[in-house]
Every structure is written in C-alpha cells, then in structure tokens.
Amino acid sequence: MDKGKAIMGSGRRWAVEFTDNSASPSSRDIPDPPGFTRSSHDQDDSSVSKQKKDSEANWKSQKAWEVAQAPFKNLMMMGFMMWMAGSTVHLFSIGITFSALWQPISALQGVGKVFEPYKDNKVDLLGPKLAYIALNLVGLGLGVWKLNSLGLLPTHASDWVSSLPPAQEVEYSGGGFPLF
C-alpha cells in the first residue's frame, strides 16, 4: 500500500532532464559524444529556445483542451450506463446514479490539480477550465436528472405530506348500542 502511495504521491521514480544546461562536463558521469561541443550548443540563439517554448506552450494548451474534453466521453459512458440501469430503484441504478453524481463533484473539486501540469504563463487555461467545468456540470445535471427520474428527489407534494400526521379533531364522540 505504501509503495503504491509513494508512486502516486511523488509522481516519478526517474526522470531525464532534457533541459540540463550544466556547462561543466565533470559534473556528468557520461562523457559527451565525439563531435559534440557543448559550448556551441549552449550558445544557441534565443530564437531556437523561443520556438521550443512556443511549441511546448502549444502542446500544453492542446493537452489542456484534451483534458477538458475528457469528461465528455465519461458523460456518454454514464448516459449509456444510466439507460441500462432502467428507471426502477434498485442496487445497480442507485450505484450508477451516485457514481454519476460523485464523479463530477470530485472532478470539480480537483479542477486546479487537473490543470496543474499545463500551467504556464503563456498558456491560457481559462477556456479549457471553463469547458471542463461545464462538461462536469452537465454530468452532474445528468446525475440529478437520473435521481429525479428514479423518484428520489423531493419535488412532489407527496414527498412533503406523506409523513404528516392526521389533523387533531376538536370534538369527541362515543356511544353505540345499549350495553347488554
């Protein structure tokens, strides 16, 4: 259990640092390949790095949009499951409905975290975020609609009066046949 958590928690066990700008070869274990001059590479012009950064930002925003659209697939899946579950109240339909409610809520709680990796001052995350939230809200709405169609939402008068005790009577009467 602990191992798993460690993996999930820190995220990585190993990594290749592509943007290593260290100049001193002594700090590396591996010597540079023949013909490769670090100094010339290091003195690359700013246009290349800019281009690289642009492509990265592009990639990030693309990824962010992909993430934002992910709930849509989920939505379709959920809709299908709900249709399968039918409209009577039993274990499966309740389970599916509650998962349909829980997923969007937990997703909405973690909006920031989901878009964390794509955070960049050059990337505009507002659009994907809004789309993500909107899709999840649609999912939530779907769940609520399902809940209602199962009759589990107190939207009818019957839900509010079914436990009302009978009204008190002011008068009292007794009697009957003469006792024999």
Add this chain to the structure above:
Amino acid sequence: MAMAIRIRVLLLFLFFLSLSHPTFSLYQDQVGLMDWHQQYIGKVKHAVFHTQKAGRKRVVVSTEENVIASLDLRRGEIFWRHVLGSNDTVNELDIALGKYVITLSSGGKYLRAWNLPDGQMIWESFLPGSTASRSILSIPTNLKVGKDDLILAYGSGSLYAVSSIDGEVLWTKDLASEGIDVQQLIHRHGSNIIYALGFIGSSHFATFEINAKNGELLKHDKVRFTGGFCGDISFLKSDTAVALDSTRSSLVSVRFRDGEISIEQVHISDLLLDSSGVAAILPYKLIEMVAVKVKEFIIFVKLTNEGKFVVVGQIDHTAIISDSLSILEDQQAIALIQHGDNKIQLTVKLVSDWSNHLIKETSYMDCQRGLAQRIFLNNYVRTDRSSGFRALIVMEDHSLLLVQQGEIVWSREDGLASIVEVTTSELPLEKDSVSVATVEHSLLEWLKGHVLKLKGTLMLANPDDIAAIQKLRVQSSEKSKMTRDHNGFRKLIIVLTRAGKLFALHTGDGQIVWSVLLNSLRKSQTCEAPNVLTLHQWQVPHHHALDENPSILVLGRCGPNLDSPGVYSIVDAYTGKELNSVGPFHSIVQIIPLPHTDSREQRLHLLIDKDWHAHLYPRSPEALAIFQREVGNIYWYSVEADNGILRGHAAKENCILQLPDEYCFGTRNLWSIVFPSESERIIATATRKLNEAVHTQAKVVADQDVMYKYISKNLLFIATVAPQAAGDIGSVTPDESWLVVYLVDTITGRILHRMTHYGSQGPVHAVVSENWVVYHYFNLRAHRYEMSVIEIYDQSRADNKDVLKLVLGKHNLTSAISAYTRTEVVTKQQSYFFSHSLKAISTTSTAKGITSKQLLIGTVGDQVLALDKRFLDPRRTLNPTQAEKEEGIIPLTDSLPIIPQSYVTHALKVEGLRGIVTVPAKLESTTLVFAHGVDLFFTRLAPSKTYDSLTEDFSYALLLITIVALVVAIFVTWILSERKELQEKWR
C-alpha cells in the same frame, strides 16, 4: 458486458422481489414458538360417567357452550370434543348400550349418537315438530323392537321411538295434541309399556300408556286436583311422584298403580313447624326422596309405603345436591356439598339410612372459585370391596373439579370458554438489580443454546439435538418472563368471563397469572341477578404516575334489564386485587371512555343511565374540572335498533335529582336520524378503535399524486336491511330485500355516504379503520357472500399541492379541525365475492400505524384468516397501469383469494369463535392477535414481515464466529505479508 449487467440486474431484482413477496405461512417447526392454543368446554350441565370397563375411565359432559366432550377422569384432559352450533343447545345426554353417547339437542329436535371411544358421530335423527315443550331422553334397558334397542325421545310435543342402531325413527306419537305436558317417561323393566306422565292444564295429572312396539296409545287416565299444580314435580319411584300445588304451600303425592291414580295432599307446615312462605321442588333426580326448598332450608322428604310424608333431613339452602346414584345392593346414594370458609364439605349419604353418612370429606377450596353450583357423583369399588366416591364439582366461576378422598385430583378453568370482553395491560418494568449468579447461569445457557442452534444451522445436529433445539425454542424462559420486554411482545391479556371472573393471561405461553372472582359481580342481597357487561382500561400509567400499577374498570348490572342498577369495580392489573368496588347505583346503558386523563393517568369515563344522565367517573374535583373545561366538545350518540333511530347528544348543566350530584350531567338531544321502519331496520354498526394509530393523512397514489384521507374518530358505519329480510338467508326473494349502509359523522349527524345493495341481506360484519370500512354480507342474486370496501377521502384538502408552500410549512394540514366545517368528501368503493361466511372480523393494528394492514377474518370453520387489505382496494382495475402496478395495486378479480397458507391459526381451530382482538406490540412491524371462543388462541403477526428486527432463528453464534474468523484471518494475512515483505527486502 452491458447485457450481462442487465441480466444480473434482472436476476437481483427478481431475488429481491421474491424476498418481498408476502408469505405469511410458517414452517412446521415454528408452530408453538409464538402462538398458543388452549381448549376449553364451558360450564358443565350434564355429566355421565363411564367407569365400568377396566380401560380408560372417562366422563362425558355437555356444557352451556353447547359442547359435548369426553374427559379423562384421571387428568381432566379432553379425549374428544364436539362444539354444536350456537343455537343447538344440548338438552339431554346419556350413554346407551355402553358404547354410544346419545344427545338430544335444540329443544328435542336433534337426536345424535356418538361413538364413546373416539367421538365419531354414528347417526343423527331430525325429530320434526313445531310445539315447544320440554325435552326428555329416556334410554330403557332391554326394550327391544325386533333386534333394535329402543331410545325414547320426547321433544316438540311428540314422543319418538328411535332405533339405537341407525337412528331410524320407528314410530311417533303426538302427545301435545292430547293436551298433555309430559314430565317424565317411565318404562318398567320387562314390560312392553311406556308410561308418559304429565299435567293436562294446571289441575289434571295424566298417565298415558303406550305400546312400545308400535306407539299405539293403550290407555290414558287423568285425575283432577282441585288445588291445581304449579308445575314442580319430582318422580320418586316408577309409580310415585310428588308435586307442589299452585300456592306452593302443600306437597301433593301422586300414585299411579295398576291404572289407578290416587292423590294426597299434605301442607308443608304440617311437616315443618316454621315454614311460612313458598316452597319449591329442587330439580334433582332423586329416587325415593324429594328435595324441597323452604325459605332458608332444603328439606328431604320421603314417602312411606302408606303414603305418608316423612321429613328425613334438613340442611342449609346453599347446599348443593347430586342426583342419586345406585350403588351396590340396590342402594341409592346422594352427595351433598356444604360451604365453609375456603373449604367445601362433601357428604355422601344413603337414601335408606339418612342418619349416617358413607363419607364426609372436607377439602380446601380456593375462594376465587366461589361456591359450588353442581355436583355429579360417581362411585368405584375399593380393594376391600367397599364403595369409594368421586365427585365432579362445577364451581361458581364455571371451573370443573374432580374431588376424590378429600383431594382435588384435577381442575379445569372452563370459565375461559365464555369470555365477554378482552383488554390488555403492560407488564411491570424489569428491575435493574439482577444477581450475578443468574447472569452467569443465563449466559451459560445462552451460549449452550446458541451452540446448539449453530449445530442445527450447520446440519451437524443429531435427532436428539434437534429435539433439544425445538424444546429450547418452544419453552424459552424468555417469553414467559413477568416483565416488560423491549419489543412489547410480553403483555397481560385481561379477560372477563360470563361468570364474573377476571383472568390475566400471559401472552408468552398463555398461563394464568392471576384470576379473581369479583365480589361486586357475585350474587348477594343487594345484587340478586348480577351479570357482567364490559371492561375498560381505567389507569394506564406511562408518564406521570409510573410508580402506580395499571388498573381495569369492570362494569356489571344487577338484573337482566337495561334499567337495573349497575355496579363497577376497579382491579389492579398486576395483582388482581379489587381496589375499589361501588354499587349498586344508577343504571348503566352506555359507557364512554373520554380522551382525557387526570394527573394520576386515570381515564375519565362517562356512564350514561337510562334517563340519559351522564355520570362522570372518577368522582374527583380534578376530573370534574377537566370535564367542565372540555364539556363543549364532548358528544355521544345512541343507536336504538328497535325504533330505528340514531340520536346525537351533548352534555349540559348538572342534572336535577333529589340529591344534588355535581358529577351528574343532563344531556340534550342534538340531532336524530330516523330510519323509516317500513323499509329499514338497523342490524349492525361499527366504529374505529379508540386507540388506533394512524401514521399519515396522505395517500400517495401512482405518479406521485396525493389523496388526503378522511380520518375521523367520530365515523360510524351503520347497516340497515329491509325488515322482511332481517331473518335467515333464503327467507326472502332478492326483490324484496336490500341492504343500506351509511357512514355517519356522530358529532353533527351528517350522513357522509349512503349506499344501497339491492338483493342483499345480512348478517353484516364490518370493520372500520383509518379511512376505510370493510363489510361482509350475503348477495341473494349471486347466491354468494360478498365483501365490500368503502374508502373515504377528504376533497377539501386536495388542492394542497404547492411544493414550495409545503416545504416552507405554510399549510393548515395539521391544524385541528372541527366536524362543523363540513368537509367535502369523496368515496371510492368496490365489492368482491368471498366464499366463506363470517363469525368475526377485525384488522391488525400496529404501534405507529406504518405497517400495512391485514384483515383478520374469523371463518365459519372457526379459523382465523389473514387477508391483505391490498385485496380490498377500491382502486383495483382489470388492467392496472405500470405506475399502479409499482404502487402495488393488484389486478381486479371478482372474488377474494383464500390462500391456505395465510390461515393464522394454521392447523388449529378456535372452536366457537366469537371475537378477534389485536393489540400493537412495541415493535412496529408486529401485532399481537388473540382469538377467543370456546378455545383461546394467541399469536404474533407481522403483516409486512418483520422488517425491523432479525428473525427468531437468526444465529448470533454464527455471526460472532464469522466476525472472529475474519479478524483472525486479517491478522494472519497481515503477519504473512509482513514476513514476505521482509524477505523481499533481504533478497
């Protein structure tokens, strides 16, 4: 994948559906777990002993509950028993030929022969006749016509000779047309002549001689006695009788020998010096002697051969005398019972030798049994060839005792066969201080029991274990404890019997916790002919007066009429002690328990007397203050079946009597409904039970719609029939018969609903609960019984449908309502065929009224059938929609199903069923059912199954073991995984 899920869902759904399907039946091994059944016979009026053979000694009895039974003389158990119909009174009982029990019943209309060993009916003869007369059964010894032994039965004014083999009527002789009122049939041994003796008018004594072979009238004689006869007569020998004259002051001896009748008269004052007043001949069958009651004494008079009266003995008038019994050497013995304090004295004397006695025994007698009322004597031969005697004694409380050698050999509480009224009481709370020893003991027992149960569950039990498990379940000490239990299953059922005795029965096993013969309901100087009326809960402490015991109010009346003075007593429900008894006072026509209690939790009651004065009880200033505060809202109604009037009344200021009484109130008539006497006659009424709990006022119907029930405690169901249809079924044609039912509000007299069933007829049995009425009647057109349901809804609340208002509580649905607001109501109704006729109908009641209801139907076969109320739902249609199906509406059928498994009484019968009482347990799902008639039956019912508790046979041991095993497994796997991890790390 999805398909698989769908199928799985469907399977799961079906599984749940099968769980929720209502099955009320129980398994064979569940019988006796929560039900008990007791068999009684009622107050014995005839008893014939059968002790000659060496086999099982028995006594055959007939009772006032029309039961014929054969009892084991050793233990008092019932060998066999037959309950005749409620109007088939047993008049005579005898044993013929040593193997048949012969009964004459219904005023001499039915002669039946039963097999003595097993009680099977051998034959039955209907003896027709229209004139009412006394019925006499005579079984002559050795009187044969052909090969048949004759049985003589006199009933309905005719004499019948019946063959003892097959019950065929050999000949009939109409004697009523001759004007004779037959008192006795005499057959002299060896002759072929039967003598019918009796009175013609009030002044002639007649003898008729009839040929036993063919019923031919051979000769008749009559003699006139100028003083006239009063009707009392006793036959001393086969040729002598003693009668009383019309002034009841002289004895008349009648001798009829050789066709001549001679009469002689002796004034009683000549026999007894101090004998002013009237005399009566006691109806004992004594031979050679007559018992005459004069004032405070019973005198025994013998007739000498010269025709002289001789007084041989004199005893106190409270003594009880047996019929005479022939013992050895042609001697006649009779038994006398005299009463003392807490004891009875049994004396057996020979008729020929009155000064001595054969035995004189004193036995201790529980004073709660009252005085002896009847005694039946039987003898047996002791080892030294002398005669021993045993006596069967019927006591004042209708119990039956066998006394032998001064000891009570056995006793039967047969008063319980005639229960008048039932109520219940809680048991005392459990005391906190329970000694450790009992806890340890019970813990061990508990564990043992559960281990046994576990064995049973795991199918490891051998037959002995299974028997032990069953015994443990049936005789669980838990269920017969004398304290309140958490589920409210243990209660006291308090029953009032016709004898005026109060019994408290434990619901666990039916044992009698206490019994008390109420002094106020016993015969005394002030109360000559007491009869019991009803009982009510007087004090039910639960909030304020917890340290007091609950108590019961018992009402009685001194006399048979409505205007006879009343009496009441208050009895402690835990101990049976009579706390208070008052009376005789004003008459009691009606008792109205009010919905108010005083600070001691005593319920206020109004007793209405015949002048329609309302008397308030308890008579305390506090009660008076409460009553005066509430008097404006207290009403009462009276049903006058004879006049066909329903009246409503209210109390006004104090009544005007000679003695001012501030607890007495006059009443004024508010309204009356007069049913036209030429077209309607009231035959039945029904109201809701006072303490019925209703959970909700709304009924949610399909697609979330709401209907508001009309729930009123003041709803009266009343049924009337056409006057010509008031008789038996079949006495009228459908065209001239109708049944009208009304729902009446008893505050305002408003008729809420009226409905006519043309071609229908009573008897009507009805039950009212919540907002519905179910009633049962006979449909003459369809030749079948029908049951109808009426549901009544409040239309004026129907527009309370705004959710927002309801959420915010801005509605007046729970505010108090008055009957004068004239609520608009709608009714729905439906009728169904039902194949049984009914003896009683009732409905289940639960603590909060949430659980669905069942109708409890006492069928003509003396069983109790539970029928779901869902079958009697006026919203049933032939093809219910999907939404209605989901709501639980059953497709409409023309008749109500009788599911054999839903008989509450399973294989048992509650003979002579009269009433079904239901009491809620504390557990909401469960209701306690008590059915009474000649037998008693008690069980627990869960109309929607026990959804709020685990079943009785739930294995706690198995649960415990599973939990322990799981915990152990967790630890073991944890240790193993730790170890493995360590090894991995070392690698």
